[in-house]
Amino acid sequence: MRVRLLLLCLPVLLASCSKTARPVQLDFVGISTLTSSNKTVQPNDTLTTRAYAVGNDNMLKRLTIKVTYDPGLQPITYPVPLSSFEPKNAPAKQEITYLDSLIAPQVGNTNGHSISETLFVNQFSARATSGTELWQYTATDVAQASATRAYRLTVRKADSAALFHSYTMVLRPVPRRAVVAKGVRDRSRVFLNLQYGLQLPKYAVLNQERSVAANQNLVDLICVSGGTGTTVGLVAPANTADTVCTLPAAWATRRATGLRLTTISSDQFSKTVATDFTTSYTTNSTAYSPNSFYTGALSKGQVLAFKITEGTTVRYGLLLISDLVPGSAPVMICSVRVQK
Numbered sequence: 100m101r102v103r104l105l106l107l108c109l110p111v112l113l114a115s116c117s118k119t120a121r122p123v124q125l126d127f128v129g130i131s132t133l134t135s136s137n138k139t140v141q142p143n144d145t146l147t148t149r150a151y152a153v154g155n156d157n158m159l160k161r162l163t164i165k166v167t168y169d170p171g172l173q174p175i176t177y178p179v180p181l182s183s184f185e186p187k188n189a190p191a192k193q194e195i196t197y198l199d200s201l202i203a204p205q206v207g208n209t210n211g212h213s214i215s216e217t218l219f220v221n222q223f224s225a226r227a228t229s230g231t232e233l234w235q236y237t238a239t240d241v242a243q244a245s246a247t248r249a250y251r252l253t254v255r256k257a258d259s260a261a262l263f264h265s266y267t268m269v270l271r272p273v274p275r276r277a278v279v280a281k282g283v284r285d286r287s288r289v290f291l292n293l294q295y296g297l298q299l300p301k302y303a304v305l306n307q308e309r310s311v312a313a314n315q316n317l318v319d320l321i322c323v324s325g326g327t328g329t330t331v332g333l334v335a336p337a338n339t340a341d342t343v344c345t346l347p348a349a350w351a352t353r354r355a356t357g358l359r360l361t362t363i364s365s366d367q368f369s370k371t372v373a374t375d376f377t378t379s380y381t382t383n384s385t386a387y388s389p390n391s392f393y394t395g396a397l398s399k400g401q402v403l404a405f406k407i408t409e410g411t412t413v414r415y416g417l418l419l420i421s422d423l424v425p426g427s428a429p430v431m432i433c434s435v436r437v438q439k
Contacts, residue, residue, distance in 0.1 A: 123239065125247065160240055164197040164198035164236050174294070223298075226252075228295070264437050289322040291322065295317075299318070319335070321334050330396035331431050336356075399421070419433065
């Protein structure tokens with residue numbers, strides 16, 4: 100993906116602008132509705148950052164965003180009694196390359212000098228587990244000069260000691276055939292890791308250089324929408340039906356996430372515990388047919404049982420469609436419970 104260049108006059112809005120001219124400048128747009136500095140947020144909060152970069156001496160070439168999660172994203176299984184937990188046994192730090200994109204050069208200004216600028220809008224969700232996440236943005240020019248800005252988010256989850264991991268996701272899939280600006284289409288959060296409660300945008304799993312290909316191994320489900328936005332469904336990467344979801348041939352590891360439709364009501368869902376997840380998947384449930392890796396059109400109130408496999412480890416969980424608003428910009432809210 101190539102980031103579109105937007106030559107804009109933003110000095111009034113920029114946070115902490117540099118006082119001296121440097122080969123590359125990078126700043127966050129600092130207004131109250133945007134994330135531009137360290138803060139404490141709620142699990143799975145939806146946040147937005149606008150990063151503005153300028154190549155003063157040479158053309159900008161690349162924009163990268165890396166996120167370091169500390170501890171790692173894996174939910175912690177705490178011992179009994181809780182006081183016996185050793186922090187050194189928490190998951191190790193985990194770094195994810197969230198964006199690695201070439202910037203198409205744009206030449207010229209009123210003085211005849213060659214410059215380039217870019218404004219990138221990053222809409223994302225905070226982690227679903229307790230811990231911190233360090234977001235580091237780096238802009239690099241063709242001469243390898245670079246500038247970096249960063250902020251740290253802190254998440255405190257009240258039920259971290261529960262025997263299962265629970266969280267809420269807000270999904271905004273773009274209809275497949277809708278006429279939508281590429282920047283909007285690419286930042287729609289539709290690639291999901293169910294164990295972590297992690298949402299990844301398209302550009303975090305697919306780019307021309309394949310530098311984010313490692314993130315494909317994290318994807319359990321993909322949220323998809325029909326051409327008019329009237330239907331929303333979930334599909335596993337192992338799906339082979341092109342009419343449902345097409346993945347590039349270079350996507351090597353495709354998780355075969357199991358999906359079942361249950362008869363559990365929304366009230367019953369709120370009372371389920373970890374031991375119910377396996378039973379809900381193996382009994383009193385219906386496999387999707389003819390495509391076992393695709394739910395078809397979902398509706399509010401449905402409860403799905405799922406099975407995720409990572410190496411030799413198998414985990415079961417339940418997913419409730421808490422709300423579903425179809426349309427040209429569909430929104431689906433899911434409540435998830437999964438074994439740790």
